[in-house]
Amino acid sequence: MSETPQIPRPVPRPEDDITAEFWQHCNRDELRFQRCTDCGTWRHLPRVMCAQCASTEWEWALSSGRGRLFSWTVTHRSPHPAFRGEVPFVVGIIEMEEGVRMLCRIREIAPEDLALDLPLEVGFERANDETSLPFFRPAQEADSSD
Numbered sequence: 001m002s003e004t005p006q007i008p009r010p011v012p013r014p015e016d017d018i019t020a021e022f023w024q025h026c027n028r029d030e031l032r033f034q035r036c037t038d039c040g041t042w043r044h045l046p047r048v049m050c051a052q053c054a055s056t057e058w059e060w061a062l063s064s065g066r067g068r069l070f071s072w073t074v075t076h077r078s079p080h081p082a083f084r085g086e087v088p089f090v091v092g093i094i095e096m097e098e099g100v101r102m103l104c105r106i107r108e109i110a111p112e113d114l115a116l117d118l119p120l121e122v123g124f125e126r127a128n129d130e131t132s133l134p135f136f137r138p139a140q141e142a143d144s145s146d
């Protein structure tokens with residue numbers, strides 16, 4: 001029996017300082033989004049200017065880590081050799097309590113059990129020594145918006 005060599009997972013390679021900062025927070029197991037310090041609007045993906053008021057001032061505010069499933073897809077054919085042993089897997093869009101939407105891996109639930117508006121919560125997994133990646137899983141306790 002031959003052993004398959006471990007192929008490293010691809011990890012994010014930020015192309016600018018703002019995006020890099022998002023991932024640096026993830027590496028500390030913190031999900032943070034930009035929040036405009038002039039009008040309070042949350043935003044994601046990271047960018048320089050607030051789309052609401054055009055301010056270039058922001059903070060990295062801690063997310064509740066909770067949201068609801070907005071949409072998803074089930075991948076049956078691995079796009080990369082590192083994921084070959086993981087198919088089928090789910091990638092979804094999560095509408096966060098803060099109002100932003102985030103594209104992310106969804107774990108710990110069978111694809112056939114997914115449903116629109118399913119309550120989800122963030123978790124983090126180590127991709128390598130330097131990189132921690134967020135994922136979402138079914139929320140452990142019901143939120144108060146039901």
Ligand SMILES: [Zn+2]
Nearest residue numbers: 036039050053
């Ligand atoms: Zn603003």
